[in-house]
Amino acid sequence: MSGIKDVLAPANEEGTRATILKWCKAVGDLVVKDEPLVELETDKVTVEVPAPASGTLIEVLKAESAEVSPDEVLARLRLPGESPAAESKAPPTAAAAAAAATTGSSRAAFGTRADAELLSPSVRRLLQEHDIAPGDISGTGRNGRVTAQDVARHVAKSAHPSQTARIPAAARAAAANVPPGEASTLVPHTAMRRRVAEHMARSLGEAPHVTTLFEADLSRVLRHRALHAKNYESRGARLTLTVYFISACVRALRAHPEVNATFREDAMELHRDLNIGVGTALGDKGLIVPVIHRAQELSLFEIAQRVTHVVEAARAGKLAPQNVRGGTFTISNHGVGGSLLAAPIVINQPQVAILGVGKVQRRVCVIDTEGSESIAVRSMCYLTLTIDHRALDAFQANAFLGLVVKTLEQWPDTAEALQD
Numbered sequence: 001m002s003g004i005k006d007v008l009a010p011a012n013e014e015g016t017r018a019t020i021l022k023w024c025k026a027v028g029d030l031v032v033k034d035e036p037l038v039e040l041e042t043d044k045v046t047v048e049v050p051a052p053a054s055g056t057l058i059e060v061l062k063a064e065s066a067e068v069s070p071d072e073v074l075a076r077l078r079l080p081g082e083s084p085a086a087e088s089k090a091p092p093t094a095a096a097a098a099a100a101a102t103t104g105s106s107r108a109a110f111g112t113r114a115d116a117e118l119l120s121p122s123v124r125r126l127l128q129e130h131d132i133a134p135g136d137i138s139g140t141g142r143n144g145r146v147t148a149q150d151v152a153r154h155v156a157k158s159a160h161p162s163q164t165a166r167i168p169a170a171a172r173a174a175a176a177n178v179p180p181g182e183a184s185t186l187v188p189h190t191a192m193r194r195r196v197a198e199h200m201a202r203s204l205g206e207a208p209h210v211t212t213l214f215e216a217d218l219s220r221v222l223r224h225r226a227l228h229a230k231n232y233e234s235r236g237a238r239l240t241l242t243v244y245f246i247s248a249c250v251r252a253l254r255a256h257p258e259v260n261a262t263f264r265e266d267a268m269e270l271h272r273d274l275n276i277g278v279g280t281a282l283g284d285k286g287l288i289v290p291v292i293h294r295a296q297e298l299s300l301f302e303i304a305q306r307v308t309h310v311v312e313a314a315r316a317g318k319l320a321p322q323n324v325r326g327g328t329f330t331i332s333n334h335g336v337g338g339s340l341l342a343a344p345i346v347i348n349q350p351q352v353a354i355l356g357v358g359k360v361q362r363r364v365c366v367i368d369t370e371g372s373e374s375i376a377v378r379s380m381c382y383l384t385l386t387i388d389h390r391a392l393d394a395f396q397a398n399a400f401l402g403l404v405v406k407t408l409e410q411w412p413d414t415a416e417a418l419q420d
Helices: 094-110 113-117 121-129 148-158 169-177 191-206 219-234 241-255 300-315 394-409
Strands: 004-008 018-023 036-041 046-050 055-060 073-078 209-217 261-263 268-270 276-278 329-332 353-357 361-369 372-388
Touching: 036 073, 209 394, 219 241, 219 372, 219 394, 241 276, 241 300, 241 329, 241 353, 241 394, 276 300, 353 394, 372 394
Parallel strands: 276 329, 329 353
Antiparallel strands: 004 073, 018 036, 036 046, 055 073, 209 372, 261 268, 353 372, 361 372
């Protein structure tokens, strides 16, 4: 079939599984080369797969929500000038039928694509079986979504008993026993949420987690930030506290390379580059860790530029795959949400450590002043280092975190970071 072009799932260097998030075209649509054809979602990013050639979409092999592997055939295009006779005469696959239901027939049955996407697959199936438009039903789910229980109630009021019998027993029971507006709602896991759950469970199952806790006085860091934040912002970079933590970790990782490592069964792999990931919350969607690559080569301003870029891209859903690959150490600044302490923070495997940063809080402290003690109010925060105890011991963890604290507490007023 020389006139047929396969659409392949992109190769993934780290082997992360992907899920079909959305088909941008339906079978029979004309497509132009490099036009977005399908969106894939991994635990890290959403990736658009462009059309490899111009032509007509003649077959969809993977339905929405299906898992796919690198280089797997997702769909086929008929190239311009080719006769439909060149296509395979095989009957449509189940995946193609499912994709057609969500991209073609659902448009006719449910109006706009946005309307269809508010409905779960089970609800769409019930509406199609009973020839009901979603606009005929008042939804009791989140944001007014129509649920299976809503469909059951609607059918029970107006349909023949034989039609009601086709509704799942659980939905019928819920419709009969739960008052409208009080029914619970099942929200299917996104691919990102499923992958994060698997990754976290595997990390805890494989690595014995141990956490060490230090306290840091950020008075000098905050003074430096007050002096230079406006200048940084005028040049397109936000001088957040995360920038200082990255810079302090660079110094400590240089001194303690065993923390910038991967644990393997037969050896410890010490990484030359300091690729520091920054945990970034995406609200209800989950957590993603964009990576600041080769941080050891960056000035404080350059770190601020990188952090500004990747965090904005993460929250806009525009991270590229290379932005989340290759991390060797991770920082979780849970303090931005008001948390003082979180332990243990689950290690981002196969890394061997993760730094946790708590909320900065004004606290009364005992300080040494010229050989005597005094009471003062300082801007303090808790720092934790959770380690894989197979790879690191408490002595190494304490030495690393102690240097991070020392770097932060001795921060100079000059525009850049401390120099070794």
